[in-house]
Amino acid sequence: MNKAEDTLKQMVGGSVTLDKDEKTGIAVISLDNKKKKNALSGKYTEHAGMLTGKNTDHAGKLTGSMMCELNDIINELQSWHTGKGLILRGENKTFCSGGDLNTLHNIMSPTQEYSISGFIGQSLQNLSQLPLINVALVEGNALGGGAEMAMSCDFMVMADNARLAFVHKKMGVITGFGAGTRLVRKFGTLKALEILASARTMDATECEQLGLASKILPHSENVLDLTKSWLHNYCDGDPKVVRNLKAMVVAASNLSLEDSHVIERTLFSELWGGESHLKAQKSKL
Numbered sequence: 469m470n471k472a473e474d475t476l477k478q479m480v481g482g483s484v485t486l487d488k489d490e491k492t493g494i495a496v497i498s499l500d501n502k503k504k505k506n507a508l509s510g511k512y513t514e515h516a517g518m519l520t521g522k523n524t525d526h527a528g529k530l531t532g533s534m535m536c537e538l539n540d541i542i543n544e545l546q547s548w549h550t551g552k553g554l555i556l557r558g559e560n561k562t563f564c565s566g567g568d569l570n571t572l573h574n575i576m577s578p579t580q581e582y583s584i585s586g587f588i589g590q591s592l593q594n595l596s597q598l599p600l601i602n603v604a605l606v607e608g609n610a611l612g613g614g615a616e617m618a619m620s621c622d623f624m625v626m627a628d629n630a631r632l633a634f635v636h637k638k639m640g641v642i643t644g645f646g647a648g649t650r651l652v653r654k655f656g657t658l659k660a661l662e663i664l665a666s667a668r669t670m671d672a673t674e675c676e677q678l679g680l681a682s683k684i685l686p687h688s689e690n691v692l693d694l695t696k697s698w699l700h701n702y703c704d705g706d707p708k709v710v711r712n713l714k715a716m717v718v719a720a721s722n723l724s725l726e727d728s729h730v731i732e733r734t735l736f737s738e739l740w741g742g743e744s745h746l747k748a749q750k751s752k753l
C-alpha cells in the first residue's frame with residue numbers, strides 16, 4: 469500500500485459500492501455519503517493517531533475511505549473481461565459535493581496533499597482508461613472534486629436540475645485530480661480558463677451546449693434506468709468489439725500518432741475473423 473492510500477484509509481465515513489450486471493455487461497458504481505451530500509471521505513479518527521473525528525457514526529472505526537474503495541473497485545473492474553459499460557453515480561439524487569471539507573481542512577501539508585491528489589488522480593485516470601465505455605450520471609450537484617470525477621468519464625449524462633461547478637478557485641486552490649488538464653484538452657486554453665477562473669456553476673443546459681453533457685434526462689424519472697438504456701446503445705454487441713474500440717480511443721488520446729496507429733491495427737486484427745466479424749459478414753452476403 470502506498471503512503472497516500474495509507475493516509476486515505478484512515479479517513480472514515482461513506483462508502484462506494486459496485487453492482488455488476490453480467491447480462492448487460494454494464495456496471496454501476498455508487499457513491500454514498502448521504503449526510504454530506506456524497507462528499508468524499510470523512511475525518512481522521514483519534515483511533516488512527518491523528519485528529520479526533522466528531523462523526524460519532526464512524527468514530528474509531530477504520531472502515532477505509534471512499535477513494536480507497538473506489539480505487540479497489542476500479543482495480544476489480546480491470547479484470548471484468550465480459551464488461552462493456554460503466555455508470556458512476558451518487559446516492560440520494562446527488563452526484564458528489566467534492567472533497568469532505570472537514571477532511572481537507574485537516575490536510576494542510578502540500579507534500580501530503582501532493583501525494584494524495586496523485587493517488588486520486590491516478591485512480592480517476594485508471595477509471596477513464598478502463599476498456600468499458602463509462603458515463604457519469606450527474607443528479608443534483610457535482611462540485612469541486614465531484615466535478616473532477618464526472619469529468620474523468622467518457623460521457624456525462626445529467627438530470628435536468630443538475631449542476632456542475634469547478635469551485636476550486638473559490639476554495640483557494642485549483643483542480644488537482646486531472647480535470648484542469650482534461651478541460652484544456654477538450655476546450656483549448658481560453659474556454660478552460662474561463663470555466664476554471666470564473667468557478668461558476670453550470671446547469672445541465674449549458675453543459676450540453678458546451679459538449680460536456682451528452683444527454684439531459686428529466687429528474688422526476690428513474691434516471692439510472694434511463695442512463696442504462698442510453699448507454700446500452702453504445703455497449704450493444706460483442707464485448708470484445710466494444711472493449712477494443714474503447715482501448716483504441718484510449719490509445720489515441722495518449723500516444724503519438726504512430727504508436728496509436730500500431731495499437732489500432734493490433735486491436736483491429738484481434739477482431740478480424742472472430743465470431744462477430746464472421747457473423748456480420750455472413751449476414752451481408
Ligand SMILES: CCC(=O)SCCNC(=O)CCNC(=O)[C@H](O)C(C)(C)COP(=O)(O)OP(=O)(O)OC[C@H]1O[C@@H](n2cnc3c(N)ncnc32)[C@H](O)[C@@H]1OP(=O)(O)O
Nearest residue numbers: 503504505507565566567568569570609611612613614639
Ligand atoms: C478537491 C477540492 C474540493 O472538492 S473542495 C470541496 C468543494 N465542495 C464544496 O465547496 C461544496 C460545499 N457544499 C455545498 O455547497 C452545499 O452543501 C451543497 C452541496 C450545494 C448542498 O447544499 P444543501 O442542499 O443546501 O445542503 P447542506 O449545505 O445543508 O448540506 C447538507 C450537509 O452536507 C454537508 N456537506 C455538504 N457538502 C460537504 C462537503 N464537501 N464536505 C463536508 N460536508 C459537506 C453540509 O455541511 C451539511 O452538513 P450538516 O447537515 O450541516 O451537518
